Amino acid sequence: xxxxxxxxxxxxxxxxxxxxxxxxxxxxxxxxxxxxxxxxxxxxxxxxxxxxxxxxxxxxxxxxxxxxxxxxxxxxxxxxxxxxxxxxxxxxxxxxxxxxxxxxxxxxxxxxxxxxxxxxxxxxxxxxxxxxxxxxxxxxxxxxxxxxxxxxxxxxxxxxxxxxxxxxxxxxxxxxxxxxxxxxxxxxxxxxxxxxxxxxxxxxxxxxxxxxxxxxxxxxxxxxxxxxxxxxxxxxxxxxxxxxxxxxxxxxxxxxxxxxxxxxxxxxxxxxxxxxxxxxxxxxxxxxxxxxxxxxxxxxxxxxxxxxxxxxxxxxxxxxxxxxx
Amino acid sequence: xxxxxxxxxxxxxxxxxxxxxxxxxxxxxxxxxxxxxxxxxxxxxxxxxxxxxxxxxxxxxxxxxxxxxxxxxxxxxxxxxxxxxxxxxxxxxxxxxxxxxxxxxxxxxxxxxxxxxxxxxxxxxxxxxxxxxxxxxxxxxxxxxxxxxxxxxxxxxxxxxxxxxxxxxxxxxxxxxxxxxxxxxxxxxxxxxxxxxxxxxxxxxxxxxxxxxxxxxxxxxxxxxxxxxxxxxxxxxxxxxxxxxxxxxxxxxxxxxxxxxxxxxxxxxxxxxxxxxxxxxxxx
Numbered sequence: 001x002x003x004x005x006x007x008x009x010x011x012x013x014x015x016x017x018x019x020x021x022x023x024x025x026x027x028x029x030x031x032x033x034x035x036x037x038x039x040x041x042x043x044x045x046x047x048x049x050x051x052x053x054x055x056x057x058x059x060x061x062x063x064x065x066x067x068x069x070x071x072x073x074x075x076x077x078x079x080x081x082x083x084x085x086x087x088x089x090x091x092x093x094x095x096x097x098x099x100x101x102x103x104x105x106x107x108x109x110x111x112x113x114x115x116x117x118x119x120x121x122x123x124x125x126x127x128x129x130x131x132x133x134x135x136x137x138x139x140x141x142x143x144x145x146x147x148x149x150x151x152x153x154x155x156x157x158x159x160x161x162x163x164x165x166x167x168x169x170x171x172x173x174x175x176x177x178x179x180x181x182x183x184x185x186x187x188x189x190x191x192x193x194x195x196x197x198x199x200x201x202x203x204x205x206x207x208x209x210x211x212x213x214x215x216x217x218x219x220x221x222x223x224x225x226x227x228x229x230x231x232x233x234x235x236x237x238x239x240x241x242x243x244x245x246x247x248x249x250x251x252x253x254x255x256x257x258x259x260x261x262x263x264x265x266x267x268x269x270x271x272x273x274x275x276x277x278x279x280x281x282x283x284x285x286x287x288x289x290x291x292x293x294x295x296x297x298x299x300x301x302x303x304x305x306x307x308x309x310x311x312x313x314x315x316x317x318x319x320x321x322x323x324x325x
Numbered sequence: 326x327x328x329x330x331x332x333x334x335x336x337x338x339x340x341x342x343x344x345x346x347x348x349x350x351x352x353x354x355x356x357x358x359x360x361x362x363x364x365x366x367x368x369x370x371x372x373x374x375x376x377x378x379x380x381x382x383x384x385x386x387x388x389x390x391x392x393x394x395x396x397x398x399x400x401x402x403x404x405x406x407x408x409x410x411x412x413x414x415x416x417x418x419x420x421x422x423x424x425x426x427x428x429x430x431x432x433x434x435x436x437x438x439x440x441x442x443x444x445x446x447x448x449x450x451x452x453x454x455x456x457x458x459x460x461x462x463x464x465x466x467x468x469x470x471x472x473x474x475x476x477x478x479x480x481x482x483x484x485x486x487x488x489x490x491x492x493x494x495x496x497x498x499x500x501x502x503x504x505x506x507x508x509x510x511x512x513x514x515x516x517x518x519x520x521x522x523x524x525x526x527x528x529x530x531x532x533x534x535x536x537x538x539x540x541x542x543x544x545x546x547x548x549x550x551x552x553x554x555x556x557x558x559x560x561x562x563x564x565x566x567x568x569x570x571x572x573x574x575x576x577x578x579x580x581x582x583x584x585x586x587x588x589x590x591x592x593x594x595x596x597x598x599x600x601x602x603x604x605x606x607x608x609x
Contacts, residue, residue: 065417066417067417067420067421069361069424114596114599114600115599117599117600118599120416120417121353121359121416121420122554122558122599124359124361124420125550125554126550126595126596126599128361128546128547128550129547129550129551129592129595130592132543132544132546132547132588132592133547133588133589133592133593135543136585136586136588136589137586137589140585140586253424253428253431253543256424257424257425257428260421260424260425261425264421292432292435293432293433293435293436294432294436295432296428296429296431296432296435297429297432297433297436299425299428300425300426300427300428300429300430300431300432301425301429302425303421303422303424303425303428304406304422304425304426304429307410307418307421307422307425308406308407308409308410308422311415311418
């Protein structure tokens, strides 16, 4: 199923709005429905943050067909921007979020521009190398945290016109994570229907057609890569507040493997795919953990096995089972 | 005198880079395949050598052989699992699969070998050779000699023998080569097993220079990328020249600018090249 032919029941908009509203309301009260414990809150907040992180990489992988191995850079930019600006200068969440978006756009524009002429695996190599180099810089440059990172990030403050929100506890961060996830989903849904989204898909699926229509594939690639960066960046921004610590471990390959696995597990180009994938993986890691090294084996194996045996993900597997009686 | 020492250090480093990158060069250049588990395979090669020496008690040369065989078998298993993706030339999925398998190797190695840093005993890494104020070890000489020999042998094999042309035919068009009675699957298996054994050999030779950890491998993989792309993808002579050049660059950059940022500097070099010459230095 591609974004272009995805079902669009325009004839019954009321029903659709009602269903989405019900789903959103259920989603918001999900931690309370699951008992309201702090474990429920922190697990669901982590799922929301990681899902947003995955959606950034998802745009590039699903709609551009390229594998960006450098999205941990944007993830870390978000984390480091939040940590440095709030811990050292006492700036509030709006400012750190704006800084995250600006820095991610700049970094993605630079990385996208230098890799503009590279082909598929060279693009992946360079983005991967960029992540390793960014790690080296974050590890050695004491001004942004160095090898120890930054401890004692103050609680997230988002002053609004009337209220003065402050997220000190996991329970307080959940609404922020949930809203960020909703905004991301709305953005992705909009992107799928947008001119850029459909053109990117055309460039990936039928480059000859795209070329004959006068589309410049490089411009499309750069644009998609650049808009994907702040999404992952904002996830890193919230992750810094959730953990109250930021360090070079934000570059760990865990996050990269996590992004890719969550995207391919359910199936590419499915709106809720990365969210469901993230939920399954985080549930395994947080609630059914087998220990760090075994979790690595599980995560890596899931990634490899899905692509080898069911390239269309769980949705493809379901369709195949449904078709053969 | 410091400059002469840095040239020696550069050649020492560079022959190591070239040695580790050989398998990747062949895999990418000759078979058009990619393997993001390369760094983890390097780590595993070093640890299997370490295990064979310290736990089994084998002498160093035999331990190298054991590492090459073990990694070859792992390569055989990996490539067999990925064969469908390889035959359909699905490079995007292949990249991600090797990344996932590398992650599995990292987790598995941490379980088997533990999380502590280890050193490889019984090698030539402590056999120092001094000429005036200059110094290097016999291990460095070994790496350089083996690297030069391997590059020569591989170049002769791929360019001058019938098997070499068979491999290149499969790389050009696997479907078409099968029409000519070539079993493309066997060729792909062979090339991948070679890549894994070559990286095991590289690891067994290069890793004794520093302590080994199951979390290592990233630095090696980046240097391999830089060597392969700088040398012009698939060019064997280019990779050797790029490896040595990168070694000299790293040695001088580390000695005179900032040792902590050598990987970043190598990467900046790569970026600059990609902007100027996207196809690498070796192309005309």
